[in-house]
Amino acid sequence: MPETEHTSINARMLGRLEELRRKAQLRELAEVGGVNLYSNDYLGLATDPRLKLAVMETIAQTPRMGSTGSRLLSGHARVWDELEEEFAEFAGTSAALYFSSGYAANTGLLSAILTKEDIVFSDSLNHASLIDGVRLSGASKVIYAHCDMNALEDGLKQHTTSGQRVIVTESIFSMDGDRAPIAEIIQLARRHGAEVIVDEAHATGTQGKAGRGIVAELGFEKEVFAIVHTCGKALASMGAFVCGSKALKPYLINYARSFIFSTAMPPYFAGQVRAALRLVIAMDAEREYLAVLADRLRTKLRELNLDTSASSSQIVPLMCGENEAAVQLADRLQASGFAVRAIRPPTVPQGTARLRFSLTARVTHSDVDRLASAIAQHISRQRRIEEQVVPG
Ligand SMILES: Cc1ncc(COP(=O)(O)O)c(C=O)c1O
Numbered sequence: 001m002p003e004t005e006h007t008s009i010n011a012r013m014l015g016r017l018e019e020l021r022r023k024a025q026l027r028e029l030a031e032v033g034g035v036n037l038y039s040n041d042y043l044g045l046a047t048d049p050r051l052k053l054a055v056m057e058t059i060a061q062t063p064r065m066g067s068t069g070s071r072l073l074s075g076h077a078r079v080w081d082e083l084e085e086e087f088a089e090f091a092g093t094s095a096a097l098y099f100s101s102g103y104a105a106n107t108g109l110l111s112a113i114l115t116k117e118d119i120v121f122s123d124s125l126n127h128a129s130l131i132d133g134v135r136l137s138g139a140s141k142v143i144y145a146h147c148d149m150n151a152l153e154d155g156l157k158q159h160t161t162s163g164q165r166v167i168v169t170e171s172i173f174s175m176d177g178d179r180a181p182i183a184e185i186i187q188l189a190r191r192h193g194a195e196v197i198v199d200e201a202h203a204t205g206t207q208g209k210a211g212r213g214i215v216a217e218l219g220f221e222k223e224v225f226a227i228v229h230t231c232g233k234a235l236a237s238m239g240a241f242v243c244g245s246k247a248l249k250p251y252l253i254n255y256a257r258s259f260i261f262s263t264a265m266p267p268y269f270a271g272q273v274r275a276a277l278r279l280v281i282a283m284d285a286e287r288e289y290l291a292v293l294a295d296r297l298r299t300k301l302r303e304l305n306l307d308t309s310a311s312s313s314q315i316v317p318l319m320c321g322e323n324e325a326a327v328q329l330a331d332r333l334q335a336s337g338f339a340v341r342a343i344r345p346p347t348v349p350q351g352t353a354r355l356r357f358s359l360t361a362r363v364t365h366s367d368v369d370r371l372a373s374a375i376a377q378h379i380s381r382q383r384r385i386e387e388q389v390v391p392g
Contacts, residue, residue, distance in 0.1 A: 024323035025344050032339040035367045037357045039339075042206045042314050043286050044362040045236035051275055058271025067264035072253070075264030083270045083277075084241070084249070090212060090277060091229055091243035092221030097252050098241055098273075100265050102201055102230035103129040105240035108256035109197070109226060110168070111136035117163025121155050121194065123147065123180065125173050130199060134168070146173075147310075149184045156192040165194040166225070171214040172202040175348050175356055177294075177315030179214065186220055195225040205234025205280040206287060206314055235276040239265060286361040290314045293359050293368060300372035304379065309354075316357045317343075318375070326353035329378055336374040 020026040032038065045051050059065075067075040080098060088096040099105035110133025114120065118139040122130065125146045134141050142159050144151040156165065167189055169180045182198065189196045200213035208217030211234065215227050226244040231237040242252060252259055294314050301308050307319040320326035326342035333340050333355070344353045357371070 024327055027344075030341075032334055032341065034334065034337040034339040035363065035371070036339045036360065037363065037371070038341050039360060040202070040233035040358055041236050041362075042202075042234040042290060042358070042360050043211075043236070043280060043283050044360050045234070045276055045279060047362075048236070048279065050279060051236060051272070054275030054279075055268070055272045058275070059268045062266075062268040062271070065266055065268065067266045069264065070260060070262060071264045072260055077267040077270070079267055079270040079274075080264075083274050086274065087229070087241045087277065088243055090210070090281065091227055091241065092212065092216045093227060093243040094222075094246045095249040096241040096243040097249045097256075097259065098239055098265075098270075099256075099259055100239050100262060102199075102228065102232060102240040103132075104258035104262065105228050105230070105242050106130050106199060107133040107136055108252065108258035109228065109242050110134055110139075111257065112252055112255035113137075113226075114139040114166065115163055116140075117161055119159050119161050119163070119165050121152060121159075121165065121167045123169045123173075125176060126168060126170060127174055127199060127201070130168055130170075139163075139166075146176075147178065147180055149181060149188065152185070153188055153192075156188060156194060165192070166197060167194050168197045168199075170199045170201065172200075172207065172313045172315065174202055174315065175343060175354070176309045176317055177202075177311035177313045177356075178309065179312050182214055182220065183218055186223055196223070197226045197228070198224050199228045199230075201228065201230040201233060201240075202313065202315060204229040204231075205283070206290065209284065210281045211283065211287060231273050231276065235273065235280055237273045237276050238269070239273065283361075290359060290361055293363060293365065296365060297357060297359065297368045297372070300368065301375070304372070304376055306375070314359045316359065318355045318357065320353050320355065321351060323353045326355060329375070330355055332378045333371070333374055336370075338371055338374065 069075040084096045099108055106129035114137035116138045120134045120139050120141050122141055122143050124143050142155045144155050167185055171180050198215050203213040205211035207214050215221055215224055226242055228240055228242055230240040294316055297316050298308050309317050323344045330340050330342040340355050343356045
């Protein structure tokens with residue numbers, strides 16, 4: 001059909017894209033060169049020759065490249081069961097089930113376990129996949145102010161139901177790099193009879209001994225209802241494990257629509273995830289390095305009086321406020337050889353556009369120092385321009 005047949009819907013789409021452009025909110029795909037500060041490859045495993053080698057060996061031993069179907073049909077292979085057992089051990093839970101993305105894991109989990117009678121208490125900065133999962137489930141939602149335990153407790157006191165009450169949070173927040181008060185959340189859950197689900201996406205492989213995440217670091221693996229560990233970030237792979245009780249795995253196999261109605265990942269990919277997991281467990285030195293590197297960047301940015309929010313992880317935001325300011329700084333840093341991109345609404349709330357520096361074990365101390373000087377130069381240049389515009 002020629003494009004002209006769709007004039008009305010095309011006009012509407014173009015209008016909505018133009019609206020985004022006007023608000024400096026239009027997102028475009030781009031590969032940016034330079035020191036990589038915009039990837040989630042926190043341990044630098046994506047280019048690690050040991051991972052490449054392990055995957056090549058796995059591919060050589062695997063009879064088929066495609067999975068050929070959903071796990072419930074021809075897509076299952078024993079290697080997935082083995083990997084799920086290995087991952088449950090890593091997470092400290094009784095069982096685990098692999099989904100082909102973190103998005104599918106969160107939407108599949110939440111929509112499967114929640115009913116309309118249930119109430120979800122959700123941190124205001126939770127990831128879109130958690131928000132969408134709650135939406136799909138039809139459960140009621142109470143959003144509490146980011147990491148605010150008084151607000152969470154007030155919510156728990158006010159909102160009761162004959163169904164279940166579930167607190168949902170990330171452990172390391174993806175756009176702010178701060179850490180949820182998991183121990184306090186669990187205490188509140190105990191006191192008020194609620195369940196807890198923790199998305200460890202940015203903590204998987206980066207936090208705690210052996211990279212087992214924050215829930216395991218604090219020893220609450222058996223206390224939370226479910227932990228979601230993703231493989232697309234520090235594990236340099238793809239997919240996610242929902243980890244929890246023995247009953248959760250068969251339940252999700254039967255009720256999680258994103259698991260049931262989707263083609264399985266190919267069996268060789270289980271080999272990649274397994275190799276990545278084993279490497280990640282042994283990377284405590286890289287995790288320590290990453291923590292030191294992030295401290296160095298935060299200190300340098302704070303010395304420039306810049307706002308890094310409450311970051312305490314390898315994710316360091318530089319708050320810019322308006323979209324244009326973030327885009328301008330990103331352009332400037334790209335020109336100076338740093339791969340960064342501006343993060344704007346709706347990924348983050350209006351008025352909180354930012355650059356999100358995600359540090360990896362491949363970034364050096366001198367990269368961080370050069371980045372801080374490039375930012376300092378940009379700021380003083382902006383000040384000079386402003387002084388010329390507003391004589392004073
Ligand atoms: C906190 C959080 N949860 C879940 C996801 C989704 O994971 P995936 O990219 O594997 O779909 C992301 C990814 O961006 C995330 O940041």
